[in-house]
Amino acid sequence: MQKNPKQLACVSLALGAVAAAVVIAEKTSVYPAAARPNPAAPAQTDQTIRISAPPEKVWQVLSRVNQWAAWQPDISRPHLNGPLQPGTSFDWKTSGLLIHSTLHTVEPNAALGWSGRAFGSFAVHNWTLTAQPDGSTAVRVKESMEGWLVSLLQPVFQKGLDSSIKRWLARLKQQAEQA
Template sequence: MRTIDTRVYELASAGAVDMAAPAIAGGAIDIDAPREVVWDALAQVENWPGIRADVSDVEPSGPTESGSSFTWSAGGAPVTSAFALVERASRLTWVTTAPGFSMAAVYEFDDLGFERTRIRCQESMDAAAVAPHIDHDVLAGLIRSWLEGIKAFVETQPVPR
């Protein structure tokens, strides 16, 4: 496993992103499914290729728990991530690293009533060395595509009973 940025990991463990990063953005979306179902869909990283078409080769190293790592490819670029804060149906955070790249993702899940969930995301990214074109607006677009992908994935799955 590649080395995880300890400072960014500590922030994500506290449910925060790196406010000094070159790119910071957030978003939210409402999903017609119970909060546990939405959280599980995102926490089970094997689902990610079904959430975003540019994600592939997802390999968890163990269960979804703090410190557990997983590897995956985004747009063909391999990265390593580690879960930082794992609170089922409430919060899920992780950090992602690659040479010249560091990112923190914080997802929070709000119960909106009968089988409706709001998922909120905030991310920080320092990719200045490898992808200087990623700014706040580009990151916001990436977050929007993740949120829309989670919504589509969850709302087309049969609801577990």
């Protein structure tokens, strides 16, 4: 079935309006730097795993940002742009998104946190390592995601965030326990 020129013009106009709205939403989005996940964000997760390794060993794996892709196949091209310290940025790709993040917390063997933005989204991500009496480590991850795209596709982002963090924790456990 052929579309007439008026239908094509209407479709083109509608697509142009959507594209303009996306560009405006992206250009006008402001995300304040934060060290704590936003409890009102549309997508959030809080997960914990027990790793049979001391915090020092877990930290050794987790804090080597440039090596994440070696043990976490969901991540590609991680690059820390300076020393591992608050204020240092890093770039990485996960789930098809190129992300620019900045470290806000670096406490060796205890905590690592960053915030970062990608197209239509902003996340605050915190890892906490807690030594256990048996020599293992409890690793807790809290993350919030917000932004115009996260709000628009909240169920998709929530499901993706939960499953992504679950995989990260499982792979961190595997890597730290074999190291």
